[in-house]
Amino acid sequence: MEKSIVRIEALSHRYSTNWAIRDINMEISSAGIVGLLGSNGAGKSTTMNILCGALNQTEGNVYINGFDMRKERELAKREIGFLPQQPPLYMDLTVNEYLYYCANLRLIPKTAIKGAVEEVKERCGIAHFSNRLIRNLSGGYRQRVGIAQAIIHRPRLIVLDEPTNGLDPNQIIEVRALIKEIARDRAVIFSSHILSEIQLLCKDIMMIENGKIVFSDTMDAFNNYVEPHSLLVHLENPPSATELEQIKGVNKVEFLTARQARIYFTGDQQITERVVEASVQHKWRLREISIDKTALDEVFKQLSSKSSKQ
């Protein structure tokens, strides 16, 4: 059987007196993107820093490609590429200078460096900026250079800590496409606090809250697990919130714009039909209706209350 790419056993970490993460277990054995979802301060960066050997854990074990990150650090680190939240870029170097520097740090044999640099530049779409100073690149291109340094030594695992943070919408789309491309032949751990981003990109999801894993399964299982609790509607001729609240099963209505509203309900699958019927009857001119599964606070609440009942 092929060795796991990553195995984490009972990982815990304490900064002075406070536990940042407790008893985290994880195993990844195949290529593709695994999402690590958690709100700010949940413990994502701590987990990733330990995983990549940038921080020593208080308790537990991390194995990369079978190598113990504590005892065989150099061998374990060879199989990891890491893009931390703050990309480790040198603004006064050109793209070429920086990537040659990274290739040396990664102990790529001298004769293979030129080929490795050319390959990652091509793959990350930065070849035309080879001689440009990194400080003169846009945020999206800097992030591509950050990804290039993470894959230059062809590791089996790439760890990306909130890689789309701070990018504009076009840059986000481009960086996502690049991440999908590099995940075709290696495992990628992708952290984010945005559920919809993880839903778009990842095959598996791990959700961390207050330092503990509250959910770990495939994206499909996650989507089925999270019970819908609200609907999003667009009504051309909307009634008042009070009128909408008269529909059986509706708890609360919140207008997001003049014509768009979020309708909260509890565990009632017939609610969509009732809203549609009411709209026809009262001529509210319904343009759009969809189940809203993306309100992260609610998802966290549901998962943490379910996990505490188990």
Ligand SMILES: Nc1ncnc2c1ncn2[C@@H]1O[C@H](COP(=O)(O)OP(=O)(O)OP(=O)(O)O)[C@@H](O)[C@H]1O
């Ligand atoms: N160097 C540190 N010293 C003390 N406490 C820390 C340190 N780094 C993180 N923490 C604490 O550990 C907890 C987990 O933080 P961590 O940075 O891992 O979360 P995160 O999910 O990555 O959040 P963010 O998205 O905000 O980076 C938080 O309570 C944080 O305040």
